[in-house]
Each structure stands twice: as structure tokens, then as C-alpha cells.
Amino acid sequence: MTDAVRVHGTAVACDGLAALLRGAPGAGKSDLALRLIERGASLIGDDQVWITSGTPPLVRGDPRLAGKLEMRGVGILDVECLPQAPLIAVFDLVAPSEVPRLPEEEWAELGPVGRIRRFALAPFEVSAPDKIRLTLAALTQQIR
Numbered sequence: 001m002t003d004a005v006r007v008h009g010t011a012v013a014c015d016g017l018a019a020l021l022r023g024a025p026g027a028g029k030s031d032l033a034l035r036l037i038e039r040g041a042s043l044i045g046d047d048q049v050w051i052t053s054g055t056p057p058l059v060r061g062d063p064r065l066a067g068k069l070e071m072r073g074v075g076i077l078d079v080e081c082l083p084q085a086p087l088i089a090v091f092d093l094v095a096p097s098e099v100p101r102l103p104e105e106e107w108a109e110l111g112p113v114g115r116i117r118r119f120a121l122a123p124f125e126v127s128a129p130d131k132i133r134l135t136l137a138a139l140t141q142q143i144r
Contacts, residue, residue, distance in 0.1 A: 003053040003112035011044035011059045011087070012036045014133045017140060018044055018059045018085035020051075020116070021123075022108075023093030028123030030070050032093070034077075035129045043069055043081040051087060053113045060084035088139050089117045091132060096122040 009022040010029040014036065021029040030046055037043055045061020046069045052058045060083060069077045090108035099120045108118035117139060121128055 005051050005111045005113050006062075007049055007051055007110070008047065009049055010046045011049045011061065011085075012041045012132075013044055013082050013085040014041045014136050016085055017136045018087045019132050019136055020049065020059060020087060020090045020108075021093060022090060023123070026072065027093040029093060030072070032123045032128055032132075033069060034071065036132060037069075037079060039129055039133070041129075041133075042085075043067070043079050044083075044085055045081070046070055051110055051113045054086075056086040056088060057110070057113050057116065058084045059087040087116055088136050089119060089132075091119050091121045091135075093123040094120045096125065098122075 009020050010033045011018050011020050012033050021032055023029050033043060044059055047065055048062040050060050061081060067078055067081045069079050071077055099122050106118040107115040109115050
């Protein structure tokens with residue numbers, strides 16, 4: 001039997017590798033996902049996602065919300081989405097003052113699924129989408 005956990009967050013895939021964006025309501029998860037999508041990323045799921053154990057774990061969107069992206073002030077947008085992708089990193093969206101200049105290696109504990117590299121990120125910085133893409137690419141090189 002495969003372990004799975006439901007997480008409040010938004011998942012996007014850049015070049016087939018997923019990042020999970022977590023944060024409080026209004027933290028900028030969907031906004032950042034939209035900016036990533038505009039740069040070629042794919043939505044996996046918005047608001048609720050499922051993570052299934054594996055090496056690496058797989059993240060998939062909640063089927064009830066498939067292809068839907070909630071944009072505060074606009075409404076629900078229909079966007080193309082991937083059914084699932086390997087989860088490479090978790091980005092917790094925080095205020096700029098909470099982002100360490102040179103972070104120590106941190107891990108997000110995802111219950112029975114295990115742990116995934118974790119990063120703090122200020123979501124509204126212009127460079128935030130690029131930081132995610134570059135981080136996923138760098139982590140992929142470390143895995144190989």
C-alpha cells in the first residue's frame with residue numbers, strides 16, 4: 001500500500017519537476033503559480049494537493065479542482081494542468097525579512113511520505129519564479 005498525504009498548497013511543474021508552494025491564505029501561492037505558468041511551468045494543483053510516497057514522491061492535484069487556479073480579485077481561472085509530477089522541493093512563502101541570506105539545509109516533513117528539501121521564499125519578489133526554476137534545476141543535478 002502506498003502512503004499519501006493531503007496538503008494545503010499549490011503545486012507547479014517546471015520541466016516536469018514539481019515544486020510545492022505553501023503558505024497562509026493570501027500568501028501568494030496562486031499568484032506565484034500564475035507567474036511560473038506564464039514562464040512555461042505547468043499547474044499540477046491549486047489549494048489542495050496529494051503527495052504519494054516514492055523516490056522522489058509524486059504530487060498530484062485534487063481531481064475536484066483539476067485545471068482550476070484561484071486568483072484573488074479575479075476569480076477561478078481555467079488553466080491546463082499536469083496530472084502529477086515528481087516533487088523535488090517545498091517553498092514556504094514568507095515575508096522578505098524571514099528569508100535567510102544563506103540558508104542552512106532544511107527539510108519539510110510530510111508525515112508518512114517522508115521529507116523533501118524546504119526553502120523559504122518571498123513570493124512577491126520579481127525574481128521569485130526564477131529562484132524556483134533555478135533551485136529545481138540545481139536539486140535535479142544533485143539527485144543524478
